[in-house]
Amino acid sequence: MNEQQRKRIVILGGGFAGVYTAMHLEKALRRRDDLEILLINKENYFVFQPMLAEVVSGSIGMLDTVSPIRRMLPRTDLHVREVESIDIENQTITTTPGLHPHPNVVHYDHLVLALGNVTDFRGLRGLPEHAIPFKNLGDALFIRNHVIHALEEAAIEQHDDDFRKQLLTFVVAGGGFSGVEVAAELNDFVRKVIRNYRHVDQAEVRVVLLHSQDRILPELDEKLALYAQKILAKRGVEILLKTRLAAATGDLAVLANGMRIPTKTLISTVPSSPNPLIDALKLPKEKGRLKVDSGLKVEGTENVWAMGDCALVPLAGGGFCPPTAQFALRQAKTAARNILAAIHGGERKAFQFKELGKLGALGHRSAVAQMFGINVSGFLAWFMWRTIYLMKLPGWGRRLKVASSWSFDLFLPPELVQLKLDQSTGISHEHFEPGQEIFREGDLGDRIYIMAGGAAEVVRHDGEREIVLARLGSGEYFGEMALLNQTTRNATVRCVEAMDVLSIHKREFGLLAANLPAMRESFEQVMKQRSMANENRLRHVAGRGE
Numbered sequence: 001m002n003e004q005q006r007k008r009i010v011i012l013g014g015g016f017a018g019v020y021t022a023m024h025l026e027k028a029l030r031r032r033d034d035l036e037i038l039l040i041n042k043e044n045y046f047v048f049q050p051m052l053a054e055v056v057s058g059s060i061g062m063l064d065t066v067s068p069i070r071r072m073l074p075r076t077d078l079h080v081r082e083v084e085s086i087d088i089e090n091q092t093i094t095t096t097p098g099l100h101p102h103p104n105v106v107h108y109d110h111l112v113l114a115l116g117n118v119t120d121f122r123g124l125r126g127l128p129e130h131a132i133p134f135k136n137l138g139d140a141l142f143i144r145n146h147v148i149h150a151l152e153e154a155a156i157e158q159h160d161d162d163f164r165k166q167l168l169t170f171v172v173a174g175g176g177f178s179g180v181e182v183a184a185e186l187n188d189f190v191r192k193v194i195r196n197y198r199h200v201d202q203a204e205v206r207v208v209l210l211h212s213q214d215r216i217l218p219e220l221d222e223k224l225a226l227y228a229q230k231i232l233a234k235r236g237v238e239i240l241l242k243t244r245l246a247a248a249t250g251d252l253a254v255l256a257n258g259m260r261i262p263t264k265t266l267i268s269t270v271p272s273s274p275n276p277l278i279d280a281l282k283l284p285k286e287k288g289r290l291k292v293d294s295g296l297k298v299e300g301t302e303n304v305w306a307m308g309d310c311a312l313v314p315l316a317g318g319g320f321c322p323p324t325a326q327f328a329l330r331q332a333k334t335a336a337r338n339i340l341a342a343i344h345g346g347e348r349k350a351f352q353f354k355e356l357g358k359l360g361a362l363g364h365r366s367a368v369a370q371m372f373g374i375n376v377s378g379f380l381a382w383f384m385w386r387t388i389y390l391m392k393l394p395g396w397g398r399r400l401k402v403a404s405s406w407s408f409d410l411f412l413p414p415e416l417v418q419l420k421l422d423q424s425t426g427i428s429h430e431h432f433e434p435g436q437e438i439f440r441e442g443d444l445g446d447r448i449y450i451m452a453g454g455a456a457e458v459v460r461h462d463g464e465r466e467i468v469l470a471r472l473g474s475g476e477y478f479g480e481m482a483l484l485n486q487t488t489r490n491a492t493v494r495c496v497e498a499m500d501v502l503s504i505h506k507r508e509f510g511l512l513a514a515n516l517p518a519m520r521e522s523f524e525q526v527m528k529q530r531s532m533a534n535e536n537r538l539r540h541v542a543g544r545g546e
């Protein structure tokens with residue numbers, strides 16, 4: 001069969017929906033060679049998300065929740081790239097350039113959209129810069145390393161009690177399954193390993209769970225959700241209900257009711273939004289999810305299929321499928337069958353599935369489960385959780401690895417190794433709220449800040465007296481003096497109107513200044529003018545006896 005006669009099915013997304021669709025399609029490839037399957041995914045692995053929280057605590061190994069897609073799908077072509085655009089009219093997909101700077105364009109005969117959804121912090125002050133999402137393996141590893149880093153810093157911080165408490169405060173926003181599971185695992189982990197930090201008081205640890213409704217786990221029966229709340233509270237998780245996260249800075253979680261929680265660790269599992277690629281498509285949607293018929297074909301199309309979290313799949317008895325792995329897996333089977341029927345002819349099947357139940361782990365060998373209408377909680381639910389998810393993991397190799405990690409975890413202390421993977425702190429975006437100090441007089445100068453919005457004041461202390469030297473706004477910068485003169489900060493900069501800044505680490509700033517003499521000169525000139533203005537201002541204040 002020549003290339004042109006072959007039908008190419010392109011699957012976008014290598015999560016539950018995408019990988020399992022390819023798996024079912026591969027069965028057809030055993031019998032025929034007129035099909036070609038291409039899967040495009042950002043990563044070369046499939047993530048078993050239900051166990052992700054255990055990576056944070058180290059109950060299972062770092063790679064135990066992931067499986068290489070190439071091994072799962074030996075007959076499927078895999079492109080490990082980010083999808084940049086989808087052209088429905090011309091039936092093409094463009095992916096971002098990889099190591100070679102050319103975009104890659106692929107043609108499809110049938111397209112499967114299985115791109116899931118995203119945690120989207122856009123529009124929330126400071127969250128894109130400072131909140132950590134919890135969705136994939138990278139997030140879980142980042143959270144784990146960050147938490148250990150905070151503990152290491154707390155161990156050194158013997159003088160500033162407030163800062164140490166801030167380091168030991170961990171905030172999780174979102175009381176759905178993923179938020180509850182990560183808060184529970186993080187709480188267990190920190191309270192266990194804190195014993196290894198001799199000078200840190202265990203009583204200073206705070207794990208706070210924020211939830212906007214009047215009880216956590218709204219997906220579950222009320223009795224079970226209240227049980228989960230009781231168990232978590234007993235283990236030391238502070239649950240703040242009817243509370244929304246309004247903003248974040250590198251030092252604070254700011255709540256909608258005005259409360260501010262000083263923290264260096266803010267994890268947020270909300271809000272969940274449609275994948276921007278799905279958002280951009282001119283196809284029928286409702287609440288951001290693609291509208292499909294009962295056979296999973298996108299309404300108004302002949303060769304575009306969608307499933308999983310990015311699709312609104314009707315249920316036989318009315319209503320729509322919830323965005324869970326349980327449904328995505330089953331939808332994949334129906335979709336594969338219907339795609340083959342569309343290509344080769346044959347009867348299409350309507351998606352039908354009755355939810356088996358819901359399970360949520362609460363850490364410390366307890367869980368809540370609602371199975372076949374029966375509520376189970378505590379150790380039995382935890383045992384069910386582990387058994388069911390162990391059997392759902394793809395492949396016996398992975399199951400064995402996880403089972404052995406769990407067995408060792410029963411009697412060995414949790415792993416406490418911090419992996420330092422970031423090559424550079426480089427340039428980053430930061431957000432500050434009014435009243436917050438960006439740096440204080442006497443601090444070491446480690447960054448320069450370029451203001452992208454808001455306002456700040458520069459103040460100097462003379463004994464008890466505070467003298468305002470300048471007010472800065474959008475387009476201005478500060479923090480250059482300590483870097484250029486290699487001294488400590490000679491003033492405090494405080495935010496007066498919520499501000500966004502671009503902060504540049506002294507290493508990168510040093511490189512720019514060394515290689516762009518004109519830039520260095522311009523900075524030095526501004527620094528001189530500012531020094532003179534500061535002296536004048538100080539003399540003026542002293543003269544008036546303010």
Ligand SMILES: Cc1cc2nc3c(=O)[nH]c(=O)nc-3n(C[C@H](O)[C@H](O)[C@H](O)COP(=O)(O)OP(=O)(O)OC[C@H]3O[C@@H](n4cnc5c(N)ncnc54)[C@H](O)[C@@H]3O)c2cc1C
Pocket residue numbers: 012013014015016017018040041042043049050051052053081082083084114115116117134135136177178275277307308309310323324325326327328359
């Ligand atoms: C922490 C956590 C715990 C969960 N626990 C459970 C549970 O216990 N039980 C349950 O039933 N469900 C659970 N869920 C929900 C479940 O994981 C999702 O419903 C399921 O993953 C949806 O599958 P999907 O294939 O639609 O999307 P996903 O699994 O999210 O897959 C989408 C894929 O698309 C890829 N992608 C996205 N954009 C691009 C792009 N531009 N280019 C290339 N690739 C892209 C992503 O990398 C990803 O691999 C959990 C979810 C999370 C986050």
